[in-house]
Amino acid sequence: MSQAVFDSSEYDRRIARTKERMAEEGLDAIIVSDPANMNYLTGYDGWSFYVHQGIVVTRNRDEPIWVGREMDANGARATTRLSEESIRAYSDDHVHSPVDLHPMDFFAAVLEDLGVDDGRVGLEMDAYYFTAKSYIRLQKNLPVAEFEDATLLVNWVRVKKSEQELEYMRQAARISENAMQAGLNAISEGVPEYEAARSIYTALIDGTDEYGGDYPSIVPLMPSGDNTGTPHLTWTDRQFERGDPVIIELSGCRHRYHSPLARTTFVGDPPAAVEETADIVVEGIEAALDAVEPGVTCEAVEKVWRDTIAKYDVEKEDRIGYSMGLGYPPDWGEHTASIRPGDETVLETDMTFHMIPGLWFDDFGVELSETFCVTGTGAEPLSEFPRRLFVA
Amino acid sequence: MSQAVFDSSEYDRRIARTKERMAEEGLDAIIVSDPANMNYLTGYDGWSFYVHQGIVVTRNRDEPIWVGREMDANGARATTRLSEESIRAYSDDHVHSPVDLHPMDFFAAVLEDLGVDDGRVGLEMDAYYFTAKSYIRLQKNLPVAEFEDATLLVNWVRVKKSEQELEYMRQAARISENAMQAGLNAISEGVPEYEAARSIYTALIDGTDEYGGDYPSIVPLMPSGDNTGTPHLTWTDRQFERGDPVIIELSGCRHRYHSPLARTTFVGDPPAAVEETADIVVEGIEAALDAVEPGVTCEAVEKVWRDTIAKYDVEKEDRIGYSMGLGYPPDWGEHTASIRPGDETVLETDMTFHMIPGLWFDDFGVELSETFCVTGTGAEPLSEFPRRLFVA
Missing domain, CATH: 3.40.350.10 (Creatinase/prolidase N-terminal domain)
Known part of the structure; x- marks a missing residue:
């Protein structure tokens, strides 16, 4: 351009x-x-x-x-x-x-x-x-x-973003919201996975009324059914079935800046265990987001997530987020700070992270993510999208 | 899967x-x-x-x-x-x-x-x-x-393909045809580039009535206007203008197998020079495809292209094709045999190439490509798509 x-x-x-x-x-x-x-x-x-x-x-x-x-x-x-x-x-x-x-x-x-x-x-x-x-x-x-x-x-x-960089990431967030809605609308029993991928891609590039979207650094991922614990499989001709949990992870992209977003939907009536897991994930990510402020370390933020889910006897010691923004295939991550045990990076204003915690069990998984900017007072999520389990 | x-x-x-x-x-x-x-x-x-x-x-x-x-x-x-x-x-x-x-x-x-x-x-x-x-x-x-x-x-x-591999490449070719048609239909004066990219992507993943498409290893490329000589720029918010030549290069993908296809269109009435250049490119690629048969070298095929365009006083010594098939981002090429001067690889049956010759001048360029399989008797192009300059 x-x-x-x-x-x-x-x-x-x-x-x-x-x-x-x-x-x-x-x-x-x-x-x-x-x-x-x-x-x-x-x-x-x-x-x-x-x-x-x-x-x-x-x-x-x-x-x-x-x-x-x-x-x-x-x-x-x-x-x-x-x-x-x-x-x-x-x-x-x-x-x-x-x-x-x-x-x-x-x-x-x-x-x-x-x-x-x-x-x-x-x-x-x-x-x-x-x-x-x-x-x-x-x-x-x-x-x-x-x-x-x-x-x-x-x-x-690259870790601290300028005002103009944050503006492009906010534009990408608008695209992510549209694409997530398109994906949730497309998924239902009997629909092949590729049709949902098609709807998401169409929205990703259509962008908003004011501007189009670039190609994202990672294709939309939609692990479903038994494969929700297999995060990097891409879509196939398989049709969604009643009883499938489906995790959608995608990102809008604007001038190569991303704002990833993940949500989980369920084809049919979700069993109580899935609903409860989604509630735990929502509580955990909200607690972790609340813990974000300048001066706090990455590992301290992860600890809040871990302590929150521990109340429900769930143990999981993983990376739950990473610094990101500008990117090309195969990744939108910056490979610098990670929100995980042992990472002592101190949060500063204008850093941007994708926080993507999830819980996986043998037969299903639930993931929910937010891209946020560290501001003087806390975490500013870039997308506005309901934090809950969806039903397809 | x-x-x-x-x-x-x-x-x-x-x-x-x-x-x-x-x-x-x-x-x-x-x-x-x-x-x-x-x-x-x-x-x-x-x-x-x-x-x-x-x-x-x-x-x-x-x-x-x-x-x-x-x-x-x-x-x-x-x-x-x-x-x-x-x-x-x-x-x-x-x-x-x-x-x-x-x-x-x-x-x-x-x-x-x-x-x-x-x-x-x-x-x-x-x-x-x-x-x-x-x-x-x-x-x-x-x-x-x-x-x-x-x-x-x-x-x-990987150079020689099996029957099943060729079948996936033929399926990819069907998708390429649909996506090329979608791109040609979408491009016209005042349409932003991203809308054309959106239409192409939608068709690439929608696939055919029988099956969907995978993500291609390279995003659809649409260099236009003064940028037709800049093959790797991706789409922007710019609107197509009357007088723009637009080169569309894309590939359908099926089980990670590709069948790339390139055509050139012109927004408005093409000047005589553009029409004539397109005729030369068509004559050149058809002569080069006719030269393909088992036992012939890659450089001999390129020579036929070069001799053909030389009749019109055009000189260009470039790679005009490469072996390809299975791929992941960032490339669908195999990095083995190239159709170019100095490549003495001998063609054998079941090898597959993307032949993509083009001619670029200061203010416009024309490209036209075919993916083909070497058969016992010659080159079998995998797509069926008219070989001519299109008008948008």
Whole structure:
């Protein structure tokens, strides 16, 4: 998109913060491979992450440099404000090359050109799309460079959101509400799962009356029946049956910002055990949301959930949430703070989390989630959607 | 899905072929990380590739082993026929762990348990989702193992399709036709891009009267106007304008098998130059399809395209196609054979390709594609869709 997604000053602040973190780590340069981090630093947007690409940030150059495939350089021109000399593209014979040619050979040449080939270079060692081969090729091409793991360096810069970021997440929340309603309306006995997925997807992209939706980083998930304890199965031709619990997890997406939402519905009359479990989940998530405020740790929030469900003799020690926002497939999570035992991250204003607790038993499960922003006084859920078990 | 996607015998053949290739390479074991390869060898299906997972194949064990996150083990039980001892799951504290714990530590323990920790182990070094960190952790945990790059070993086994695989690709082709028609119907002056994307997505998941569609590995792409030369931009709120060329590239998906299709439409009356370019592209792709037969090389097919367009003084030396079929985000390509200069892969029956030539100029581009299967007598296009420029 050629319209500006953020002011220049917002990108400038992000790059300045990244350089501060690089200075703290003693890094002369970093190669940012995570598509969400690439977007965060420059605005770059496109379905091009199936080939190697990245943003190179050096301490002594103002502008970051986009590096990617020749046919995607126009995408960099269309979606970023980078000057022409900050867009460096490799030729197409680097792509799935039958000869000994790899995109990281080109990256190495860019680092040499920038004079950081003998420096300390941060790499996102555990980021999606930064492969083992990429690392090996960089090592081979730049034998003097000192490579450091900088996997979450930019991710941690992303943790606190700006007003404009929160605005996009609120827009995504409106889309999530519409899509959840569409899914709940679509599910009933005898309807194939794919028809419900179709209704949800239609709403996700239709967005609202004012704006459309982007593709979400994760497809809508609807584990049902015996499979509610199998959260990552996707839809099939199977028809919903009377007696199926169905968990819907989805997210609207706006300018790559998400606001995930999960609810559970039941096909037919829910047994008492399912209703009671839903009540416990609602009580637990509301208690945990009430515990959110600046200065509290992530693990303290999880503890409130755990203590609440313990009153009903339910024990469960799991991650119940994670920091999120900007994302590309396969994930909208930021991989930084988690709401789970042992995570001592202190909550600050403008952090955003997806809190998604659930209870699973042998034959059914109930999940209910909220995306929230930490404000000066507590948790602000971004969606408004009834917190209860639905009936299909 | 619990219904069988393929007969057991088909998985047995795939594993036997993989072990033959491992023997040729002198490998005792491989770790398969590419989700498409994981599915190919076991049937495993789920949106779980945002955490580390893999299939371990050893030469002296009949069954491969699924390794993944605890909450996805049920997905392995639901979608594969693996026995319980071939499903090995790591605990949730390995996921985005704040402490020094990585899923590959668990993989290393599995390799030890299988007695191949002192062997030659193949890794998909350049596969999506096999990160640099994964490699470093394996090296650290298994100092005696000898790691080899086995990136495309399973991908090459996938190149020739079985009858059942071709059947799923033909089903995907039916969905592609419906979705292409929906996209062409939706595009017109003043319609926002996202509404066209919505119509395409609805058709992709609605499938046909007999079956639904899966999510495709790549979202529908619709570069338009000045951006037809920017193939990987996704839809925005921009409205189509009179004078816009619009390229639609999409794929139906059935049991993760794809059959991509691209066409170009024009909003308003197309200028003569656009019509003429479309005629050249049609003539070129038809000549190239006519050149397909067993025994011919990929580069010879590309040469026919290039010679055809050269008659009109158009020069373009690019990849015009690639082997494909089974896939997960971010790509449906197999990364093996490409239809491009220098690729000497010899065509064999039951190979499947997406041939997607295009011509781009400063202010417009035209693309038109076919997915085809190599048969004993030539190329069998899987979709039936008119080969011409459309008018919106």
